[in-house]
Amino acid sequence: xxxxxxxxxxxxxxxxxxxxxxxxxxxxxxxxxxxxxxxxxxxxxxxxxxxxxxxxxxxxxxxxxxxxxxxxxxxxxxxxxxxxxxxxxxxxxxxxxxxxxxxxxxxxxxxxxxxxxxxxxxxxxxxxxxxxxxxxxxxxxxxxxxxxxxxxxxxxxxxxxxxxxxxxxxxxxxxxxxxxxxxxxxxxxxxxxxxxxxxxxxxxxxxxxxxxxxxxxxxxxxxxxxxxxxxxxxxxxxxxxxxxxxxxxxxxxxxxxxxxxxxxxxxxxxxxxxxxxxxxxxxxxxxxxxxxxxxxxxxxxxxxxxxxxxxxxxxxxxxxxxxxxxxxxxxxxxxxxxxxxxxxxxxxxxxxxxxxxxxxxxxxxxxxxxxxxxxxxxxxxxxxxxxxxxxxxxxxxxxxxxxxxxxxxxxxxxxxxxxxxxxxxxxxxxxxxxxxxxxxxxxxxxxxxxxxxxxxxxxxxxxxx
Numbered sequence: 001x002x003x004x005x006x007x008x009x010x011x012x013x014x015x016x017x018x019x020x021x022x023x024x025x026x027x028x029x030x031x032x033x034x035x036x037x038x039x040x041x042x043x044x045x046x047x048x049x050x051x052x053x054x055x056x057x058x059x060x061x062x063x064x065x066x067x068x069x070x071x072x073x074x075x076x077x078x079x080x081x082x083x084x085x086x087x088x089x090x091x092x093x094x095x096x097x098x099x100x101x102x103x104x105x106x107x108x109x110x111x112x113x114x115x116x117x118x119x120x121x122x123x124x125x126x127x128x129x130x131x132x133x134x135x136x137x138x139x140x141x142x143x144x145x146x147x148x149x150x151x152x153x154x155x156x157x158x159x160x161x162x163x164x165x166x167x168x169x170x171x172x173x174x175x176x177x178x179x180x181x182x183x184x185x186x187x188x189x190x191x192x193x194x195x196x197x198x199x200x201x202x203x204x205x206x207x208x209x210x211x212x213x214x215x216x217x218x219x220x221x222x223x224x225x226x227x228x229x230x231x232x233x234x235x236x237x238x239x240x241x242x243x244x245x246x247x248x249x250x251x252x253x254x255x256x257x258x259x260x261x262x263x264x265x266x267x268x269x270x271x272x273x274x275x276x277x278x279x280x281x282x283x284x285x286x287x288x289x290x291x292x293x294x295x296x297x298x299x300x301x302x303x304x305x306x307x308x309x310x311x312x313x314x315x316x317x318x319x320x321x322x323x324x325x326x327x328x329x330x331x332x333x334x335x336x337x338x339x340x341x342x343x344x345x346x347x348x349x350x351x352x353x354x355x356x357x358x359x360x361x362x363x364x365x366x367x368x369x370x371x372x373x374x375x376x377x378x379x380x381x382x383x384x385x386x387x388x389x390x391x392x393x394x395x396x397x398x399x400x401x402x403x404x405x406x407x408x409x410x411x412x413x414x415x416x417x418x419x420x421x422x423x424x425x426x427x428x429x430x431x432x433x434x435x436x437x438x439x440x441x442x443x444x445x446x447x448x449x450x451x452x453x454x455x456x457x458x459x460x461x462x463x464x465x
Contacts, residue, residue: 003052004060004073010039010046011375017041018066018247019074028056030077037063037074041247044342044378045371054079062163066170067144141168148173248340256399264438267397268446270454273427274413277460288355296430297333297387298358300410302463304385305329305349307452314449315382317403318439332381332401333361335368342368343401345381354463389413395431405440406449409433430457 007017018040030036030050037048057078061068068074139156141149145168149156152173159176161168245253277299284294308315308329317324329350332343344364346357367373386398389412398409413430420427432453436446456463 003077003079005036005050005075005077007061007068007070007072007074008039008048009070010041010048011379014041014070014375016067016069019061019063019068020045022059022063024056026056026059030054030056040371041375044368044373044375046374050077052077052079061142062169065142065144067147139168140166141173142170144170145173148177152177246339248342252340255402259399259402263400263402265397265400266436266438266443266446267433268436268443268450269395269431269433270450272430272432272454272457273418274430274457275428277457278413278428280460284354292355292358294354294358296389296413297385297410298354298361299457299460299463300387300408300432301331301333301346301349301357301361301385302352302354303453303456304383304408305331305346305352306456306463307449308383309350310452311445311449313445314406314436314441316405316440317382318405318437319403323440326382328382330381330383332378332384332404333364334384334386334398335365337369337371342373342378343381343384344368344373344378384408385410389430395433397433398435400435400437405437406446407435408453409435 007019010017019037020040021038022036023038024030024034024036030053032050032053034050035047036050036056039046039048055078056075058076059074060076061072061074140161141156141159142163146156148154148170149159154173154176156168156173159168159172160166161172163169163172274296277296281294281296281299285292288294312325315326315329317326328348331346331349333346334341334343344361344367346352346360346364349357352360364373364377368378381401382404384398384401384404384407386407387410388396389410391412393411394414395411396409398407400407409432411431411433413428415426416429418425418427418429432450434446434450436443441449
């Protein structure tokens with residue numbers, strides 16, 4: 001029988017995503033294993049493959065739809081022997097109007113094109129907070145559109161949908177807000193005078209997520225903002241720029257806030273003289289030839305991995321029941337991408353040579369910036385490395401990425417005055433700072449790790465043994 005295609009969970013922690021693009025159209029024949037769509041999570045864009053074969057009878061969620069919950073029906077697949085009635089039943093079960101209803105809707109549009117559509121179909125299962133039913137049935141709107149309308153105090157009964165089957169989507173709500181549509185009755189915002197009209201909030205014309213010159217975008221501020229943000233906007237009184245927070249930025253903010261609030265950080269810093277490392281690196285790159293270019297960061301990753309093998313107490317994680325000691329050394333390496341940060345992982349880094357680490361890291365970094373990493377390539381890891389040396393940062397303290405218990409922050413290599421054998425000299429020095437979770441990594445353990453790291457970095461030939 002006809003069946004619905006559901007929004008897949010592309011990682012164990014995924015709860016929603018953006019249906020970025022459909023690679024097939026309604027009526028296309030689908031083969032098992034065929035890539036049919038692209039889904040954007042907070043970290044990457046991933047391809048979705050069809051599980052069964054058949055004909056794509058209907059697309060329920062249009063491309064570009066944000067915040068689509070996992071297990072939401074996104075399309076209907078018609079299998080061999082299915083008739084239109086089976087397709088209609090599957091679509092109705094997913095909250096979409098049956099084909100018979102489409103004709104009635106088209107006829108109704110001819111009679112009154114300006115009337116908002118209302119359908120009696122059941123609410124989609126994915127709607128975590130469905131809007132209240134009206135007297136004539138349930139207003140068809142995406143969860144994101146409902147949320148934006150609710151926060152803006154907009155009555156959806158007066159909004160005409162442009163999505164599939166007249167469904168109200170995000171763009172419809174933003175356009176309605178921009179046009180000054182009548183808001184729904186809602187409690188007044190704290191601190192506002194009773195004499196202030198409901199439309200007191202600043203108005204804006206439709207705009208992209210970014211707008212400058214003293215205005216702000218409907219999506220970024222007016223519709224989706226909290227009362228705190230609106231109050232701040234009202235008080236600014238100067239030109240500013242508003243950029244809507246994407247899923248990645250929200251995830252980073254949440255995780256780092258949790259880390260600083262719940263993980264007892266402490267920091268250890270050491271200076272490493274790396275003149276010998278730079279000489280070895282130059283010689284290795286000359287011998288390797290084309291295709292291999294070992295960086296200082298590759299040495300840092302390998303030295304970190306070997307140090308964790310020598311001091312396994314630092315390769316651990318905290319739980320309320322026990323401290324978990326990891327048998328593998330998987331090093332996460334911070335990579336800056338548009339809109340945020342991602343940490344692809346070098347698995348079993350202690351077993352890989354410098355050339356292998358360099359090649360793997362280049363591939364991971366390239367695909368990270370293209371949004372093509374698989375979840376297993378950036379989720380997990382037992383230890384992290386963050387390097388801001390290429391930006392000229394001398395030293396910094398990084399925030400731990402839970403459930404890991406430590407992260408090494410590497411600064412720029414620069415020439416500094418040092419004392420050698422009682423005399424002043426010039427050496428190339430790199431400062432590194434280890435951030436530790438004190439529940440797992442005691443001060444002595446952190447110091448032992450840095451001592452092992454410093455020895456390896458300053459004697460790079462020992463890494464090649």
